[in-house]
Each structure stands twice: as structure tokens, then as C-alpha cells.
Amino acid sequence: MAATPDLLPYHRIREDLFRPLSRVSRPYMLATLIAFIVGAAGLVAWSFQLRRGMGVTGLQRPAFWGVYIVDFVFWIGISHAGTLISAILRLTDAAWRKPVTRAAEAITVFALMIGGMFPIIHLGRAWLFYWLLPYPNSRLIWPNFRSPLLWDLTAIATYVTGSVIYLYLPLIPDMAQLAQHNTPWRRRLYRALSLGWTGSDREWHALERAMKLMACIILAVAVSVHTVVAWDFAMSVAPMWHSTIFGPYFVTGAIFSGIAALLLAMSIIRKVLHLEAYFTKHTFNRLAKLLLLMCLLWFYFTLAENLTVWYGNEPKEMAVFGARTRGHYAPYFWTMMFLNFVVPFVLLGVRRLRTIANATIASVSVLIGMWLERFVIVVPTLTNPRLPSASSFYAPTWIEVAITAATFAAMAMLYMIFAKLFPIIAVWEFKPHPQEDD
Amino acid sequence: MYLIGEFHEKAAAAAAIRSLRASGIAPADLDVFSEEPVEFPRGVLDRPSHLSLVSVAGAIVSGTLATAFIWWTQHDYKLVTGGMPIFSFWATGVITFEMTMLGAIVANFGWFLWESGLVRRRDRSAPIPAPTPRPVAGGDPGSLCLRVRCRGNEAAQAIDAMRSAGAIDVQRRGEA
Numbered sequence: 001m002a003a004t005p006d007l008l009p010y011h012r013i014r015e016d017l018f019r020p021l022s023r024v025s026r027p028y029m030l031a032t033l034i035a036f037i038v039g040a041a042g043l044v045a046w047s048f049q050l051r052r053g054m055g056v057t058g059l060q061r062p063a064f065w066g067v068y069i070v071d072f073v074f075w076i077g078i079s080h081a082g083t084l085i086s087a088i089l090r091l092t093d094a095a096w097r098k099p100v101t102r103a104a105e106a107i108t109v110f111a112l113m114i115g116g117m118f119p120i121i122h123l124g125r126a127w128l129f130y131w132l133l134p135y136p137n138s139r140l141i142w143p144n145f146r147s148p149l150l151w152d153l154t155a156i157a158t159y160v161t162g163s164v165i166y167l168y169l170p171l172i173p174d175m176a177q178l179a180q181h182n183t184p185w186r187r188r189l190y191r192a193l194s195l196g197w198t199g200s201d202r203e204w205h206a207l208e209r210a211m212k213l214m215a216c217i218i219l220a221v222a223v224s225v226h227t228v229v230a231w232d233f234a235m236s237v238a239p240m241w242h243s244t245i246f247g248p249y250f251v252t253g254a255i256f257s258g259i260a261a262l263l264l265a266m267s268i269i270r271k272v273l274h275l276e277a278y279f280t281k282h283t284f285n286r287l288a289k290l291l292l293l294m295c296l297l298w299f300y301f302t303l304a305e306n307l308t309v310w311y312g313n314e315p316k317e318m319a320v321f322g323a324r325t326r327g328h329y330a331p332y333f334w335t336m337m338f339l340n341f342v343v344p345f346v347l348l349g350v351r352r353l354r355t356i357a358n359a360t361i362a363s364v365s366v367l368i369g370m371w372l373e374r375f376v377i378v379v380p381t382l383t384n385p386r387l388p389s390a391s392s393f394y395a396p397t398w399i400e401v402a403i404t405a406a407t408f409a410a411m412a413m414l415y416m417i418f419a420k421l422f423p424i425i426a427v428w429e430f431k432p433h434p435q436e437d438d
Numbered sequence: 439m440y441l442i443g444e445f446h447e448k449a450a451a452a453a454a455i456r457s458l459r460a461s462g463i464a465p466a467d468l469d470v471f472s473e474e475p476v477e478f479p480r481g482v483l484d485r486p487s488h489l490s491l492v493s494v495a496g497a498i499v500s501g502t503l504a505t506a507f508i509w510w511t512q513h514d515y516k517l518v519t520g521g522m523p524i525f526s527f528w529a530t531g532v533i534t535f536e537m538t539m540l541g542a543i544v545a546n547f548g549w550f551l552w553e554s555g556l557v558r559r560r561d562r563s564a565p566i567p568a569p570t571p572r573p574v575a576g577g578d579p580g581s582l583c584l585r586v587r588c589r590g591n592e593a594a595q596a597i598d599a600m601r602s603a604g605a606i607d608v609q610r611r612g613e614a
């Protein structure tokens with residue numbers, strides 16, 4: 001007869017989840033230092049670009065969108081981790097989401113902050129970014145609200161506001177608990193942020209209602225944001241961009257990469273913060289199944305998008321299609337197909353292979369593959385425009401590579417700092433549960 | 439004055455609330471403190487909420503203002519682009535949608551702060567009990583504290599009601 005699993009007592013849950021906040025280990029310091037150095041190198045590269053101008057990048061006529069726009073689309077896609085996992089599972093009241101939601105919501109906020117930086121970096125003259133804001137210029141002309149670039153600004157501003165509130169709301173009860181312990185500066189911080197939370201039924205009712213409503217709103221906003229990002233491309237009459245399925249295709253890709261980012265983050269947190277009893281193999285298994293589902297959906301959209309172009313055989317579209325599948329960008333395209341479809345399909349589709357380690361490998365593969373997917377969408381269309389004489393080749397310079405690397409380091413650093421300031425699992429949501437055999 | 443009753447079971451706390459309300463204590467004078475949300479059966483301690491209504495109102499106001507603002511700016515300096523209309527709902531629909539959602543988000547958050555009482559002036563003399571967490575399972579929230587605001591002459595009856603419902607401890611706080 002199988003033994004009844006022990007319950008994880010409440011005091012141990014609090015101890016396990018609050019402990020990482022008070023200890024700073026040597027590996028943590030080292031990882032933060034490395035992330036800081038890479039981030040600082042990116043800042044140096046950006047300052048070089050600001051001084052010398054956009055000529056230091058690989059951007060040239062006709063390819064005026066390159067790695068920065070790829071990074072922008074990629075990071076906005078990653079931000080879909082929090083909204084999908086947290087909002088859908090919260091609305092459906094799925095119990096297994098509880099250890100996952102905060103880790104996901106934090107990814108959303110940081111990925112959006114980083115993604116939102118790229119249009120500014122891409123502007124070249126970054127100090128003029130305020131021209132996008134709705135105010136009239138010296139000739140009293142207002143910004144053109146019919147432009148998809150202004151749609152981006154409003155969509156991202158709404159998404160950032162919603163995501164920050166969506167992350168903050170369930171943090172309030174935990175911060176009220178933390179305000180009773182800890183060092184003086186932390187006590188002051190948590191007390192201020194918890195707004196005098198007492199745990200009364202009025203507060204709990206209001207919090208639960210607000211969270212449910214926010215989940216509904218944020219879902220709609222998340223879908224709209226990535227659709228708007230897709231429309232940046234689809235609204236132009238460029239070969240292989242002017243597509244009716246670009247909106248849902250981008251949303252699918254965003255959720256796909258978002259789940260991969262969440263799996264990777266969970267895998268690292270689990271090891272570093274010793275939270276094996278909370279991020280169990282069952283949590284990974286469920287997320288891995290979701291990743292597999294999105295992998296199949298992504299493959300379906302990719303097939304639909306490319307097959308219709310190939311079947312139509314329209315010369316301008318075929319020039320881009322050829323560049324992607326047989327030309328300069330073929331290595332990117334086929335690597336993308338391998339990393340986004342073959343690797344996750346094999347590792348997650350076969351039940352015996354669906355382990356935590358393989359789920360982590362599959363998520364790293366998907367993250368690289370999805371970055372390549374964005375590259376394959378953005379660049380070949382611009383380097384093969386409708387005017388054949390304008391065709392060119394684009395390759396990023398070390399400036400663009402350094403800035404891209406810095407954003408990954410910034411993401412890691414922000415996440416590590418967050419995990420040291422706030423519990424990475426919502427303690428109040430996490431009821432005592434049986435310990436699972438891992 | 440205030441009475442603080444501690445319960446280890448949700449059903450006992452619900453029975454105490456029913457009994458106190460039957461004895462004439464208003465729901466506004468009752469507060470339940472716990473370390474996690476506690477859901478009582480309908481009719482025990484309902485807290486009516488206008489959160490959905492306020493969020494919808496916020497959405498409508500924000501969406502309307504945003505659309506009106508775009509209409510005004512586009513007519514303030516008419517700039518014809520590619521023969522397109524000066525103002526078109528289709529072309530500005532995305533911004534209208536996003537601003538509608540932003541209105542809903544801000545209204546939702548603002549009303550949450552108001553309805554929860556976090557940003558309202560509070561009675562500083564009111565004691566705030568600290569429920570003690572227990573290692574329990576099966577949906578039991580652990581210890582619950584019921585705070586009752588009552589007059590001195592109602593205290594004895596309220597204490598009896600809480601004890602007979604299953605309170606493990608009842609304390610008097612504040613002046614009679």
C-alpha cells in the first residue's frame with residue numbers, strides 16, 4: 001500500500017518562501033555581477049551608437065528594421081507568459097497555477113520594460129522619443145493617430161500599467177506579512193507597499209474581485225498588444241507581411257515563447273532557491289504539455305503562412321520565400337524549424353522523455369528558435385523589397401549584438417533582484433499540500 | 439467597545455456571525471480576519487461590491503475621452519494622408535480599445551483601494567487581531583478572528599453567542 005504523503009506545514013511554507021529574501025549567497029552575487037557587467041557593456045555600446053549615429057549598426061537601405069525590432073517583438077512575446085498562465089488559470093480556478101503565477105507575472109513586467117526600450121533604442125536619436133507623446137509640435141501638428149506606431153505606444157502603455165497592477169495586487173497580503181519581520185529598511189518598504197493591509201474580509205473580498213476582473217481585462221489587453229505588434233508589419237503592403245493571419249500567428253508565437261521563458265525561469269529558481277517541494281515535476285509536466293500544445297499550434301500557423309505563399313507563387317512573395325528557405329536566411333529558417341518544432345515535439349511529445357531537465361532543454365530551444373523566427377519574419381522582407389534593384393543583405397554589428405545580450409542580462413538581473421525582495425510564490429495562495437515524490 | 443473571538447473552524451465563525459446578526463449587530467460592525475480569503479455561504483456576511491460597475495464606467499469614460507481627443511486633434515490641424523478621411527473609427531479603433539481597457543484597469547485598481555478600505559480613514563482605536571496560522575489541510579483557513587463592535591450592554595450576549603458557536607477564545611478590547 002502506498003504511504004500517505006506528508007503535508008507541508010504552513011510554517012514550513014512561510015519559512016521556505018521567505019528564506020530566500022534574507023540570504024544572499026556567493027553564487028547569487030556572482031551571477032548578479034556577471035549580469036551587471038554584460039548589461040554595462042550593452043550600455044557602453046548604446047552610448048557609442050548615440051554618439052556616432054545609426055551608421056554603426058548593420059541597418060542600411062532598404063533594411064531599416066533589424067535586430068532591435070526583432071528584440072522588440074521577441075520581448076513583447078515573452079511578456080505573454082504572465083498573462084496566459086496567470087490570468088487563464090486564475091479564471092478557470094486551476095489549483096496547479098499557484099506556485100507559478102507570480103514567477104510568470106514578474107516575467108511579464110520585466111519583459112515589457114525591456115521590450116519597450118527597443119523602439120527608443122531603434123529611434124537613433126533616443127532623446128526625441130517624446131515626439132511620440134500626444135502633444136502638438138512647434139507647427140501645432142498632432143501625432144498621426146492612424147499610424148500603427150502610435151497604436152504600439154498606447155497598447156504597450158496600457159499593458160505595462162495593467163501588468164504592474166496585476167503583479168502588485170496579490171503581493172499586498174504577502175508584503176503585510178513580511179512587514180512584521182525583516183530588517184528595518186525592508187520593514188519600512190513592505191509596510192509602505194502593503195498600504196496597511198490587515199487581512200480583514202472586506203480586504204480579501206475586494207482583492208479577489210479585483211484580481212478576477214483584472215484577469216479578464218489583462219487577457220484582452222495581452223492579445224491586443226501582440227496583435228498590434230503584428231499589425232506593425234501586416235498593415236504595410238510588403239511581401240510576406242501583408243497577411244490576415246499575422247495577428248493570431250504572432251499571439252500564438254508570443255504565448256509559445258512566454259511559456260518557454262516561464263519554464264526556464266522556474267527551472268533556475270527551483271535549483272537556486274531550493275524550491276523543489278513547490279515547483280514539482282507535476283507543475284513542470286503540466287506546463288510542458290501546454291508548451292507542446294503551443295508548439296503544434298505554432299507549426300500549424302507557420303505551415304499555413306508559408307504554404308499559401310508558395311502555392312500562390314506570386315513573384316515578389318516568392319523572392320522573400322526563397323531568401324528564407326533557400327537563400328541567405330535559410331540557415332536561420334531551418335534552425336528555427338528544428339528548434340521550435342523538432343526539439344520540443346520529441347522531448348515533450350514522448351511521455352517518458354518529458355522530465356524537468358528535458359522540459360528545460362526544450363524551453364531553451366524554443367527561446368532561441370522564437371528569436372530566430374522574429375528575425376526570419378523581419379529581415380528577409382526588408383532586404384527583398386518590391387523594387388528588385390534595392391535588394392540587399394543585413395547582418396547585425398557588434399553594437400546590436402552587445403545591446404541584445406545586455407537585455408538578456410538585464411532580464412536576469414531584474415528577476416534576481418525581484419526574487420530577493422519579494423517571495424517568488426504567493427504565500428497566501430499556497431495552501432499546505434502533500435509533498436510529491438519528485 | 440470591541441470583542442475579538444478566535445475560531446479554528448469556518449463553520450463555527452459562520453454560526454457566530456449568524457447568531458450575532460440575529461441579536462441585532464449590523465454586518466458593518468463585524469469583521470473577519472484571516473491569513474487567506476474565507477468564503478462564507480451567501481447571506482452570512484455578504485459584502486456588496488460596485489467594482490464591476492465602476493470598472494465598466496471607467497472603461498466607457500476613458501474610451502470616449504480618448505476618441506473625442508483624437509477627433510479633436512485630427513480636426514485641429516487637418517492633415518490629409520493618402521486621400522484617407524481626416525478621422526476614421528477604423529483607423530483609431532485600436533487606440534480607442536486600448537484607452538478603454540486602460541480606463542477599466544485604473545478604475546478597477548482605484549475602486550479596489552477604496553472598497554477594501556486601504557486608502558480610507560480608519561478607526562485607529564479598533565484593535566487588529568492577528569490570526570495564528572496552523573498546519574491544517576483540506577481548505578481550512580487556519581485560525582479566524584471575528585471582531586465585533588458593540589455597545590457595553592450588548593457585550594455579554596455577544597460573548598455568549600461566540601462561545602456557544604465554538605469560539606476557542608473571546609477577548610474584550612477597548613472602553614465599555
